[in-house]
Amino acid sequence: MDRTAATLIAALMALLAAASLVWMFQGIGGGNRAFILHLRATKLAGLVVVGAAVGIATVLFQTVAANRVLTPSIMGFDALYVLLQTGLVAALGVAGFAALPVAAKFLAEVAAMSLLAGLLFGTLLGRGARDIPRTILTGVILGVLFRSLSTFLARIMDPNAFAVVQSVSFASFGSIDAALLPMAALIMAGCVAGALWLAPRLDVLALGREVATSLGLRFDRLVLVTLGLVGMLVSVSTALVGPVAFFGLLVAGLAHGLSPSARHAVLLPVAGLIGAAILVAGQTLFERLMGQTGTLSVVVEFAGGLFFLFLLLKGRVR
Amino acid sequence: MIRINGLSHHIGPAPILHDINLTLPRGKLVALIGPNGAGKSTLLRLIARLEPLQRGRVEIDGLDLASTPTERLALAMAVMGQQTQIASRLRVAELVGFGRWPHHQGRPRPADREAVENALEAFGLGPLRHRFLDEISGGQAQRAHLAMTFAQGTDWLLLDEPLNNLDMAHSRALMARLAELVRGSGRSVVTVVHEVNYAAAWADHIVAMKGGRIVAEGPADTVLTEQVLSDLYDTPIEVSRHDSRPLVLHHHWHDQLGAPYPKASDADRFPLH
Numbered sequence: 105m106d107r108t109a110a111t112l113i114a115a116l117m118a119l120l121a122a123a124s125l126v127w128m129f130q131g132i133g134g135g136n137r138a139f140i141l142h143l144r145a146t147k148l149a150g151l152v153v154v155g156a157a158v159g160i161a162t163v164l165f166q167t168v169a170a171n172r173v174l175t176p177s178i179m180g181f182d183a184l185y186v187l188l189q190t191g192l193v194a195a196l197g198v199a200g201f202a203a204l205p206v207a208a209k210f211l212a213e214v215a216a217m218s219l220l221a222g223l224l225f226g227t228l229l230g231r232g233a234r235d236i237p238r239t240i241l242t243g244v245i246l247g248v249l250f251r252s253l254s255t256f257l258a259r260i261m262d263p264n265a266f267a268v269v270q271s272v273s274f275a276s277f278g279s280i281d282a283a284l285l286p287m288a289a290l291i292m293a294g295c296v297a298g299a300l301w302l303a304p305r306l307d308v309l310a311l312g313r314e315v316a317t318s319l320g321l322r323f324d325r326l327v328l329v330t331l332g333l334v335g336m337l338v339s340v341s342t343a344l345v346g347p348v349a350f351f352g353l354l355v356a357g358l359a360h361g362l363s364p365s366a367r368h369a370v371l372l373p374v375a376g377l378i379g380a381a382i383l384v385a386g387q388t389l390f391e392r393l394m395g396q397t398g399t400l401s402v403v404v405e406f407a408g409g410l411f412f413l414f415l416l417l418k419g420r421v422r
Numbered sequence: 423m424i425r426i427n428g429l430s431h432h433i434g435p436a437p438i439l440h441d442i443n444l445t446l447p448r449g450k451l452v453a454l455i456g457p458n459g460a461g462k463s464t465l466l467r468l469i470a471r472l473e474p475l476q477r478g479r480v481e482i483d484g485l486d487l488a489s490t491p492t493e494r495l496a497l498a499m500a501v502m503g504q505q506t507q508i509a510s511r512l513r514v515a516e517l518v519g520f521g522r523w524p525h526h527q528g529r530p531r532p533a534d535r536e537a538v539e540n541a542l543e544a545f546g547l548g549p550l551r552h553r554f555l556d557e558i559s560g561g562q563a564q565r566a567h568l569a570m571t572f573a574q575g576t577d578w579l580l581l582d583e584p585l586n587n588l589d590m591a592h593s594r595a596l597m598a599r600l601a602e603l604v605r606g607s608g609r610s611v612v613t614v615v616h617e618v619n620y621a622a623a624w625a626d627h628i629v630a631m632k633g634g635r636i637v638a639e640g641p642a643d644t645v646l647t648e649q650v651l652s653d654l655y656d657t658p659i660e661v662s663r664h665d666s667r668p669l670v671l672h673h674h675w676h677d678q679l680g681a682p683y684p685k686a687s688d689a690d691r692f693p694l695h
Contacts, residue, residue, distance in 0.1 A: 304529075310508075311520060314472055315505075315508070315570075317472055320494075320496025321492070366510040
């Protein structure tokens with residue numbers, strides 16, 4: 105890693121550390137310090153896990169898709185999440201949904217969404233259909249199917265149940281469940297370690313099928329493994345905070361823009377740190393300094409959406 | 423040597439190659455020539471394992487293409503396809519450095535860095551080494567891709583229309599570099615070329631293809647005759663001599679006024695989509 109890249113990573117770590125310190129100790133009073141610090145530390149860990157998972161998943165996905173405008177959410181993950189929630193509320197009712205064990209529900213969601221990635225990409229790529237655009241189009245169509253099914257279920261359920269569905273269908277960085285964190289952090293750490301181990305191969309993968317194959321890379325196998333990692337990372341973040349459509353795009357765009365190298369050994373940590381820093385700094389700003397007068401998820405999605413339009417208008421679709 | 427036995431290929435209903443049997447010699451500069459749709463690029467891509475084999479067998483220096491791990495094949499042959507667009511934002515030297523990937527798998531050693539420097543030097547890319555690929559011309563990017571292939575240091579180089587985007591001086595320089603590789607270090611080059619005179623001037627062995635079949639092969643003097651070339655391209659062609667090599671002439675444009683368009687190949691007759 106060259107000096108510029110190391111400096112960038114160090115600066116982002118310092119930024120994240122500074123934002124974390126402000127988050128932890130800003131306005132801490134005299135009483136119940138231990139309780140407050142524990143509460144804040146839990147939420148901080150959640151924000152870091154989600155930010156890093158979304159950033160790294162998007163960079164990995166864009167490498168596979170050879171496209172800087174796509175995000176994993178376009179493959180229908182967020183739509184599946186909403187469908188799962190809607191289906192559970194419709195089947196169990198409000199009381200039954202609330203009574204579900206949190207950890208089991210989380211693992212089931214991670215498994216369901218990872219299974220989708222495996223089925224979708226395994227089927228499409230395993231049969232020799234080496235066509236990433238077709239795979240992505242299939243994901244978009246599945247997303248539309250999941251959204252339509254959710255809408256259908258929402259129309260036939262009672263208004264109280266619909267209100268519960270609404271509450272879990274939007275991203276919320278303010279209500280991360282502490283019970284999920286250890287598992288989520290473990291899965292995220294495993295995926296990140298795997299992605300970093302694959303980083304030199306991902307650099308070759310980014311050259312495209314033809315060049316990568318001629319350099320001796322097992323292209324299809326690496327695409328499948330990478331998409332499996334993307335599926336798990338997106339599952340973790342979606343289950344923790346709900347669907348986020350454009351946040352990953354913003355993080356990946358910033359990572360590519362700031363990083364002095366296209367090497368994944370640099371890009372992946374940069375994306376993870378940017379994602380975590382944005383969420384921690386943003387949540388600190390909105391929750392502490394602005395007294396909950398704004399919602400981070402809305403602002404992040406708005407900024408990501410503007411960035412998406414900027415990429416389209418600039419023609420930087422590759 | 424490369425041995426090809428019973429190689430057939432089709433895309434959808436369109437037959438592209440028909441039962442090709444061919445032996446390509448080691449230590450030679452081999453040129454694949456023929457009209458559009460002849461199957462030259464498909465043949466090269468099949469040898470380069472960029473397309474899966476449907477029928478037939480290909481061996482490269484005794485390595486069976488179907489059963490040899492792709493990592494091992496990358497140490498035996500370097501390939502440059504027609505597609506030179508890359509999504510990553512890379513500098514010229516970084517791209518050329520990827521040519522050493524099969525040797526170091528991500529951990530370059532001094533010998534790898536030396537090979538990259540030699541490749542940059544060989545293709546006159548020294549002054550461009552720090553430029554991004556999207557900041558240089560198509561011809562310069564083509565040279566960067568060629569340098570990457572060169573840096574791979576394999577016995578075989580398979581090149582699909584390497585003269586695309588290159589001006590006359592760089593085309594000539596590239597063919598000379600390939601000839602030096604063959605004659606100086608005993609490496610073997612197989613290249614698809616459209617401009618027959620480059621094949622006439624530099625190739626040791628020429629394979630002429632039409633409609634997915636091989637119609638002639640051998641040294642330039644035996645393949646580049648008026649009869650073979652006129653039949654190959656369905657157009658009147660004269661062959662002269664220059665520096666004791668054939669020189670192909672086909673610029674009598676006034677003879678062509680009102681002439682029918684060249685006949686469609688099999689590939690043209692079958693829609694691919």
